[in-house]
Amino acid sequence: MRRKVLIVSILLHAALLITVYVFQGVILPFLRIGGLVPLLLPTAVAGVALYEGRYVGGLTGLFAGILCDISFNQPVGIFTVTLTVIGLSIGALSDAVILQGFATYYLMCAASLVICTFVQIVPLVVFLQIPFYALIGTAIGQLVYSLILAFPLWFFIRALGKRADRIGIPRRAS
């Protein structure tokens, strides 16, 4: 019984990640607003980590990072590490300090998006010598657009979190 519950939980999280990945990597590039595509996977990681703790958050970050790297047509690496660290960190904060709520969710989403945007921008500034001011407009646009779409995502993530609480999936290592 316990095993079945765990498998269903894993499948639900996988479905969430794949759906978000399809939207971010395949559908939304066709529907750009102001030429921008939102970043959804980091917000999903932040939300899952907030509602389900460091382990689920870390694992979600690991797989979301792989998908994020693929959706950016780049070798698996930078976002795999970044989102894993984000998932573990927000999860640890959620386990120990911060409350689960809409405002916290948005704050964590914003923080994870800022970190991811920073990770995207740094190679362009360092290796291609693109001035920072030329990138900041796109960065802010990406942040705002992503945060708007983080709102509908919250309902799904909160539902997953509530389900995990209901069936008793532990947030911390025993």
Add this chain to the structure above:
Amino acid sequence: MKAILTRRTIIILSTALLLALITVVSVWVFNTSGPVTGFANTVTQPVRILASSVAQVFGDIFSAIYEFEALQNRNDELLRRIAELEAAYREAHDLAIENARLRALLDFGQLHGNFTQEMATLRSWTGDNFTSTFVINLGSANSNIANGMGVATEYGVLIGQVFSVGATESTVITILDTRFSAAAFVGRRDTGDEGESSVTAKGDFSYMRSGYLILDAIDDDLIVRPGDTVVTSGRGGVFPPGLIIGEVDDVIRHVNEIGRFAVVEPLLDIENLTSVFVITGFEITGD
């Protein structure tokens, strides 16, 4: 600290670092995107292909809704074009010379460039706002393509360059991407010298999202006008000569008044492409 760095946390973090390390080693040592990327791409490939097809249908519907507006814009654009052509008619002599030179360049490419190419289908576009790349269905296992090869249409319009090659698919940076640059010919010298008008066409972040690239560091004695065609020069041996990059939209002097650059509009809407050709080899037989 001990409570945070538990065994499970360390395992998850180590897994991420290990995967990244494998990829870094693959990219730097073996010049491939690596087994982790290959596996992840293969696993997600069916989802991407299916979702891409569905998204394309929605994209077509979206386009149809705005078709009327697009036609109106096109009409305005054509009226503007007529006015420009009337002005250009008055400069017939210059244009005739320039036209002859460009024809010579194109003939050069067609006569002396011995192309081998492979057709590829676009799989997906990047979701990244800071780059302009797409994925094609050719890789090291099903084609002869390699990093750095040119990507063009069947009409000889340059689209981009292969950036990384996986087993069954590869990433292409477009001519709009900031990592793209190519030696090109444009305009003519005011000294009357027809032979030397080489510039560098490259992606620029400020113009990328508007769908333009630039010609950087144009010499003051090089006459470049809006409407001039930009073609690859073949210098450096990366791209064959004679591939069309685009048309000059505007020539702008740098803010510091030192030197000029030109804004170039690609000849076609790159984002609506469905298939391209990868130039897997070419020879320049003439001197």
